[in-house]
Amino acid sequence: MTPMTPTTGSPSTTASGDGIDLKRVKAFAGRVMRGYAESMVTLMVDLAGRTGLFDALAAGPGTSAELAERAGLTERYVREILNSLVTGEIVEYDPAGAEYTLPREHAICLTGDGVRNMTPVSRVTTLLAQQVPAVAHAVREGGGVPYEAFQPDFTEIMDAMSRGRMDGVLLTGILPTTGGLPARLEAGVRVADIGCGTGHAANLMAQAYPRSQFVGYDLGQEAIAAATAEAREMGLSNARFEVLDVTALPADPPFDAVFAFDSIHDQVDPAGVLARVHDALVPGGRFVMVDIKASSRLEDNIGNPYAPWLYGVSTLHCMTVSLAHGGAGLGTAWGEQLARQMLADAGFVDVSVHDIPDVPYNQTYLCSKATA
Ligand SMILES: C[S@@+](CC[C@H](N)C(=O)[O-])C[C@H]1O[C@@H](n2cnc3c(N)ncnc32)[C@H](O)[C@@H]1O
Incomplete structure (x- = not known):
C-alpha cells in the first residue's frame, strides 16, 4: 500500500483556472x-x-x-x-x-506503572477503530453501538488507563481539592463510587480510610468481579462492589459522599443519574465528579491539542454508547459550562472546579447537597 496525494500540477502553479489555490x-x-x-x-x-x-x-x-x-x-x-x-x-x-x-x-x-505512562491510551485507538463500520451504520441510520460491543477489551483498557492515574493522583491530587472531605473520610462515612469500573479508586480510598465504608457500582459484570477480587487481595473489609444500573442508586441509607470518575458523560440518562446522586446524599453530602476538561463551546476547544482525540473518542465510544439506548449522547467534550448547568439543575450547590496535577485532560467538579 502506498499513500496518495492529489495531483497539483507543476510546483510553480499556485492557482487553477477555477480559483482553487x-x-x-x-x-x-x-x-x-x-x-x-x-x-x-x-x-x-x-x-x-x-x-x-x-x-x-x-x-x-x-x-x-x-x-x-x-x-x-x-x-x-x-x-x-x-x-x-x-x-x-x-x-x-x-x-x-x-x-x-x-x-x-x-x-x-x-x-512504568504510574500516571505518566501513556501507552494504555494508544490502545483506545486500536479498540475504537474496530467499531468504525458499526458507528458508520449508526451515523446513517441513527442509534449507536452499545457498551457490550466494546467488551471484553474495554474493561481491561479502561483499567490500564485509569489505574496509574488513580495511583498517582487520587489521594494526593484529587482528594486534597475536596475541602473537608478527607477529614470526613478519616472519621468514617458511607461512600459510593458510581460507574466504578474495576474499582481501583474505591479500593485505594478504602485502604487509606479504613473507618469509612465504600461501595462501587457498575453495569459491567467483569469489572465488578475484578474490583471484588482486588478488594479481597488487598484484604479490605470496608469495600464491596455490585452490578447495578446507577439510575437506581439506592438512597436509603444515604451516602455522605459519592464519586464518579469519568462515568457521567457517557450515561444514557445523565440528568437522571445526577438527580439520583443528589437524592442519595445526606444533607451537606459531597459529590465529586472527575470528568473531561473541555469547554462546551467548540470555538474554545480549537487549538486544544487533545480536542480532536476527545471528539473522536466521543463519536466512537462515549456518545455512541449513550445513543445506542436512545440516550442524551452528551459526548466526551460536553464541557464545563454544560456540566455546571446540569449539576445546578440536579440541585447541587457550591460547585467548584479543580485541575488535577499531571492529568491535563481531566478536572474535578466538587459540589454539595444543601444542608437544609
Ligand atoms: C469510562 S468508564 C470509567 C470507569 C472507572 N470509573 C474508571 O475511571 O476507570 C465508565 C463506566 O461507567 C459504567 N456505566 C455506564 N453507565 C452506567 C450505569 N447506568 N450504571 C452503572 N455503571 C454505568 C460503565 O460500565 C463503565 O465501566
Missing part, C-alpha cells in the same frame, strides 16, 4: 497524510507497549536483534516497529552501530 491543496494533503502517519505511530506505540518492547528499550540502547532477544520477540517485527517509531520521533537511531535508543525523557512517558 493549488499550493493550499498540496499543503492540506500533506497535513492529512501526516495525520495518517501519526495514527500508525499510535498503533506502533500500542504494539511496543503491549509486547514489552518499550521496557526492553528502557533498559538501554540496542540493535533490533539485541532488543528482540531482550524482550523475547521476533527480530523482523521488532525492526519494522522500531523503524516506524524512529521516523515517528518516538525512538532515536544511530546508523553507525544500527542502535536504537529510547531517550530517558521518552521512557518516562512510555513505561
Whole structure:
C-alpha cells in the first residue's frame, strides 16, 4: 500500500483556472497524510507497549536483534516497529552501530506503572477503530453501538488507563481539592463510587480510610468481579462492589459522599443519574465528579491539542454508547459550562472546579447537597 496525494500540477502553479489555490491543496494533503502517519505511530506505540518492547528499550540502547532477544520477540517485527517509531520521533537511531535508543525523557512517558505512562491510551485507538463500520451504520441510520460491543477489551483498557492515574493522583491530587472531605473520610462515612469500573479508586480510598465504608457500582459484570477480587487481595473489609444500573442508586441509607470518575458523560440518562446522586446524599453530602476538561463551546476547544482525540473518542465510544439506548449522547467534550448547568439543575450547590496535577485532560467538579 502506498499513500496518495492529489495531483497539483507543476510546483510553480499556485492557482487553477477555477480559483482553487493549488499550493493550499498540496499543503492540506500533506497535513492529512501526516495525520495518517501519526495514527500508525499510535498503533506502533500500542504494539511496543503491549509486547514489552518499550521496557526492553528502557533498559538501554540496542540493535533490533539485541532488543528482540531482550524482550523475547521476533527480530523482523521488532525492526519494522522500531523503524516506524524512529521516523515517528518516538525512538532515536544511530546508523553507525544500527542502535536504537529510547531517550530517558521518552521512557518516562512510555513505561512504568504510574500516571505518566501513556501507552494504555494508544490502545483506545486500536479498540475504537474496530467499531468504525458499526458507528458508520449508526451515523446513517441513527442509534449507536452499545457498551457490550466494546467488551471484553474495554474493561481491561479502561483499567490500564485509569489505574496509574488513580495511583498517582487520587489521594494526593484529587482528594486534597475536596475541602473537608478527607477529614470526613478519616472519621468514617458511607461512600459510593458510581460507574466504578474495576474499582481501583474505591479500593485505594478504602485502604487509606479504613473507618469509612465504600461501595462501587457498575453495569459491567467483569469489572465488578475484578474490583471484588482486588478488594479481597488487598484484604479490605470496608469495600464491596455490585452490578447495578446507577439510575437506581439506592438512597436509603444515604451516602455522605459519592464519586464518579469519568462515568457521567457517557450515561444514557445523565440528568437522571445526577438527580439520583443528589437524592442519595445526606444533607451537606459531597459529590465529586472527575470528568473531561473541555469547554462546551467548540470555538474554545480549537487549538486544544487533545480536542480532536476527545471528539473522536466521543463519536466512537462515549456518545455512541449513550445513543445506542436512545440516550442524551452528551459526548466526551460536553464541557464545563454544560456540566455546571446540569449539576445546578440536579440541585447541587457550591460547585467548584479543580485541575488535577499531571492529568491535563481531566478536572474535578466538587459540589454539595444543601444542608437544609
Ligand atoms: C469510562 S468508564 C470509567 C470507569 C472507572 N470509573 C474508571 O475511571 O476507570 C465508565 C463506566 O461507567 C459504567 N456505566 C455506564 N453507565 C452506567 C450505569 N447506568 N450504571 C452503572 N455503571 C454505568 C460503565 O460500565 C463503565 O465501566
